[in-house]
Amino acid sequence: MVGRKQETQELNNIYSSGKAELVAIYGRRRVGKTYLVDETFKNRITFRHAGLSPVEEGTKEGNTLKKQLEHFYFSLQLQGMPKSHRPQTWLEAFFMLEQLLQSKDNGERQVVFLDELPWLDTPGSGFITAFEGFWNTWACHRSTIMVVVCGSANSWILDKLIDNHGGLYNRVTHELKLEPFTLSECKEFFKYNNLVISDYDIVQSYMIFGGIPFYLGYFERGLSLAQNVDKLLFLSNAKLKDEYNRLFESGFKNPEIMKSIVNLLSQLNAGFTRKEIVEKLKITDSGHLSKYLKALIASDFVIEYVPFGLGKRETHYKLIDSFCKFWLKFVNEKENLDSAFWQPNVTSNQINSWRGFAFENVCFNHIKQIKNALGISGVITTHSAWSKRPDETGEKGSQIDLLISRNDNVVNMCEMKFYSEEFCVNKDYHETLIKRQSLLSTMIPKKSVVHGTLITTYGLTYNEYSGDFINTITMEDLFKD
Incomplete structure (x- = not known):
């Protein structure tokens, strides 16, 4: 596995702690959370389950809970639970999980991996209450249990687990935020995948894809950086042509307002104050805006900073996600993605000017x-x-x-x-x-x-x-x- 040495060591230390552990891993979508857990605990996961994505055309709110429970039941069956009736509630589903884990208990560490946990918490489902019961009543008292939860909806992980003030208050034993690759790790990643690319072009790839391993993994050997950019973003069958919308639809409950904030912040490299955001978007300055900004910061899309010499009232919100900045500047403006764009324009004044601002973002990171x-x-x-x-x-x-x-x-x-x-x-x-x-x-x-x-x-x-x-x-x- 490229990079992630510190995170892997930390997870292995937790695995060997000899006590019950509840580990929350969060980070931007596509940053490699699932891959980290899979590689670190290869052949050591007792039970795993991933929530169903809320992004599904035609899905009605009324049957979302039913589908999530049905999917969880199938995971229980695939991993050793005898055939039974399907759970009707999350309380019943977690009771079934407890029974399965007890049947497999041989005295060794049992790793329970629940991926995309926020997707399981559908409206009115009672998921959090059931998860509290699972951990507080049963799992935390068993020294062999290690529960690892992941999610791209970082604000959910923070609010409902790490900063929970209810039944899960102070229950998370370890939290791990997974960051995008650094330039050094990008270079190692390309080398591991036998891609020949100069440091100069690795920096440019960072300006576009921001050190996100999922995106870099699509690079094709034998193609230049410009050819790969066209293949991934500008051609009619571009693999990442819908990625921008998916980022928000899968990670936030209010994707449209999130996209409007990000779109605004992309227009000024230094970012905007809260007051300016309210004025320009014509929205109410309320607690909802605070939650939106907090969620964008937690997801590594935005940072907040106070410009030199000013006070906290002048706190600025700055867009730092390279992929979002690039998509909004170049991909969003194109009505049709049907031909190469980056290759014929790679030396244009427009792109040369963009490189200057994009390099600033690389340095900020x-x-x-x-x-x-x-x-x-x-x-x-x-x-x-x-x-x-x-x-x-x-x-x-x-x-x-x-x-x-x-x-x-x-x-x-x-x-x-x-x-x-x-x-x-x-x-x-x-x-x-x-x-x-x-x-x-x-x-x-x-x-x-x-x-x-x-x-x-x-x-x-x-x-x-x-x-x-x-x-x-x-x-x-x-x-x-």
Whole structure:
């Protein structure tokens, strides 16, 4: 298995704990949760079941519970339960599971894997009450039982299990959030699948697919990156042409409002404040919006941050999911997916401009690697974007891609440049940097200093202006663990 070394070790340690365990694994859809459990506990799973997807045309609300229970009954039968009547409630279904596990108990660890758990909790089904009874009355008292639950509806996992204030309060013994691959793990993944691809193109693949192994697994040997992008997203039979809608329909109860928020956030790289979201979408500023934003953050689609020098009231919500950003910018605009788009336009001004903004997003997702390259992995820091909009006096606005404010009295003013060769600072850009640094210097404590920092692909060309950057971080640094 590529990557996931820490997660695999943690799961194996829990397996060997000698006590009852309830493990909740969550993360963005397609990030590899099921694969992680399958590979870690290969041939060691006593019982497994996956909920039925709520995305099914023609399904009526009234028969959803019946179908879920019927499917659970079939799983019980396939894994050793004698033929019986079908359960009518979740309480009865979990009682049957208890009976099955007792019949298989030989004193060794029993792993129960319930995948896509949120899908089982259909309206009015009583699922949570039954699961509480299963765990609190029976499973938690058996030292051999290890229950592993997964789900892509991260807000459900957090609200109903991890942060539950009812019968499951503080019952989850371990929680594990599975993150997308880093650039290093993407490189390892491509190598494992015998795909020959340069680091430069791996970064571009990250700009599009965001380190999601499910998407990268569709790459075909012998095709260039551009050919693979067309095959997966732009041709008439593209494998991922419906993926954007599926992400929201399978992961959220209110997919349309979620998509409207994401669509808005995609329009500005720095994101928007809550007030701006309310105004632009013409929605009510209520607890429902808080839940929507929390769910998007939990699913790794969005981050919240306070721009440098501002207060919490100016908290911004920024879209960081590369796949969503790419789909909304390029795929959503195409009326017909019937011909190659990426290959004939790969050197166009439109795509070159996009690469610059997309590289910023790659860097935002590799702050750990950037800190390591700066030698400040142990320093407490905060990071954010910063922008100053034009004012009424006619003063021009300004923007800094990434600021890293450090507890050792340094602020790294980071500029991100995605180039196919070394980056060269010319006179105009030099003057822009001086203005930005001068403006920033008026906003930081007197005890602090500003370090110009360049994050780019192949480094910096030495000339009379190269001294503007005290630190230069290259693509090679971003690929380090």
